[in-house]
Amino acid sequence: MTRGTSRTAVQMSSADGCSSTWRAQLGAATRRYSSSAWRQCREAPARPPGRDQQIVVARAQVVQEGFGQPLCDAQLHALGDERRERGQHSGAQQLRRPGEVHRRGLSAEHVAAAFEGGERVERRPAMTTQNAITWPERYLPGTGDNFVSNEVVVAGLSAADVWRHLVDTSRWESYYDNVADIGFPRGGGPVLTDGIHFSFGTFGFPPLDAHVVEFQAPAEDTPGRLSWTAKQDGTPEERLDVLHAWLVEDLPGGRVRVLTQETQIGRPAAALATERPNPMLNGHQAWLDGLVGAAAE
Structure with missing residues (x-):
């Protein structure tokens, strides 16, 4: 040595x-x-x-x-x-x-x-650190009954392009066929805002009571963040509690990254987790693909 x-x-x-x-x-x-x-x-x-x-x-x-x-x-x-x-x-x-x-x-x-008094210093290539979703402790990934994560990175779009199609629920059904019966029982809408209550049906469930718990529009050097909880009451076999989160951020080179993750708690969620292929994973990928396609039009 x-x-x-x-x-x-x-x-x-x-x-x-x-x-x-x-x-x-x-x-x-x-x-x-x-x-x-x-x-x-x-x-x-x-x-x-x-x-x-x-x-x-x-x-x-x-x-x-x-x-x-x-x-x-x-x-x-x-x-x-x-x-x-x-x-x-x-x-x-x-x-x-x-x-x-x-x-x-x-x-x-x-x-x-x-x-020797020289000034020769080589810099290592710059590394890019991507942002992550912020999770409340109750919905921490891996602690519930079902968790899925989907992500796309696309060139030629901006976070603002994607964001306006994501927060406007009146456009959802035009690019995603697994959502229906969207409503705003307490008023407001169709554009989501911080703290707003709404409802929608998906994956065969009757309309779930949803509440936006995080809302931050994308800006320069700041990712867009959107999260809502959705719940279904009933018997132990019917109860469902989920948090669905989105992150939309601009990347260098004219690219946009869209990440969506969901934690689900309840017996219906546990049943979904055992299915192969996982319908939640495939469904959210279809949502992402449709969202990006709509933003590109």
């Missing part, structure tokens, strides 16, 4: 034209701490760096040849000690928090470049 670590650092720094003095120091430092400090990084908490310790921080990863592991804090501190003991200083940034090196990462060539 010691030999591989030293060789990797020297070879990569040589390619960058770094001084032979630095390469010798790095080789000596890695040989000195690779066997002992590597074990210490798993056994002892990293100590905060002293003010006079110069520790290189860059944004790639120092990798030990053949092991693919980043240098730990103890090893980096040892590297800083090596240079401090020699009375040498670097224009590189100090490591202000012990865990910072792991979040930023390092590469041997960037370590060498930083000690």
